[in-house]
Amino acid sequence: QKEVEQDPGPLSVPEGAIVSLNCTYSNSAFQYFMWYRQYSRKGPELLMYTYSSGNKEDGRFTAQVDKSSKYISLFIRDSQPSDSATYLCAMRAGGSYIPTFGRGTSLIVHP
Amino acid sequence: EAGVAQSPRYKIIEKRQSVAFWCNPISGHATLYWYQQILGQGPKLLIQFQNNGVVDDSQLPKDRFSAERLKGVDSTLKIQPAKLEDSAVYLCASSLVTLTDTEAFFGQGTRLTVV
Numbered sequence: 001q002k003e004v005e006q007d008p009g010p011l012s013v014p015e016g017a018i019v020s021l022n023c024t025y026s027n028s029a030f031q032y033f034m035w036y037r038q039y040s041r042k043g044p045e046l047l048m049y050t051y052s053s054g055n056k057e058d059g060r061f062t063a064q065v066d067k068s069s070k071y072i073s074l075f076i077r078d079s080q081p082s083d084s085a086t087y088l089c090a091m092r093a094g095g096s097y098i099p100t101f102g103r104g105t106s107l108i109v110h111p
Numbered sequence: 112e113a114g115v116a117q118s119p120r121y122k123i124i125e126k127r128q129s130v131a132f133w134c135n136p137i138s139g140h141a142t143l144y145w146y147q148q149i150l151g152q153g154p155k156l157l158i159q160f161q162n163n164g165v166v167d168d169s170q171l172p173k174d175r176f177s178a179e180r181l182k183g184v185d186s187t188l189k190i191q192p193a194k195l196e197d198s199a200v201y202l203c204a205s206s207l208v209t210l211t212d213t214e215a216f217f218g219q220g221t222r223l224t225v226v
Contacts, residue, residue, distance in 0.1 A: 043217030101153030
């Protein structure tokens with residue numbers, strides 16, 4: 001079992017839909033949780049990061065962490081075609097600089 | 112603020128040849144990472160530097176891969192000799208050093224194809 005599991009998709013939704021992207025993990029030491037967006041032929045860019053459990057909102061994006069279930073989510077409201085990209089979850093333990101990445105979920109938002 | 116610069120953007124080589132990638136991190140970022148991203152997978156850390164010292168190179172195939180960060184700024188990653196399975200995007204990232212800072216900024220990557 002990989003430390004971080006993420007469905008590769010692709011996930012295809014119509015413009016304006018609410019998107020839910022998820023990751024599960026097995027390492028209970030993970031405390032910092034990140035979501036990166038990666039456009040084709042570009043490097044990943046950080047979208048959200050959260051510490052421990054709870055929700056964090058930034059514009060149309062909401063990150064949610066449930067440490068008891070070892071499950072994290074990223075919600076995108078009012079999705080736009082420009083949101084079409086691969087979304088990578090990443091997480092690391094406290095005291096470690098090294099994040100472990102999921103394989104990414106490909107999102108396609110069609111007009 | 113200038114981002115992480117990498118070169119070249121693309122490289123095609125034959126197996127058993129050698130290749131080198133270059134990275135210039137964001138000014139002031141003490142921590143530098145090299146990741147390998149195989150198509151359809153998430154980035155895998157190869158090596159992490161803090162200033163010019165190696166913090167973690169446990170996943171670097173040291174029989175063929177080497178990396179250095181002279182003077183704690185630019186870094187080069189070398190593969191010698193290359194294998195077909197080394198075909199991937201090599202990403203460089205940098206970040207500030209504090210433990211609470213989780214934001215690593217990535218370059219655009221070098222896409223390596225080994226034929």
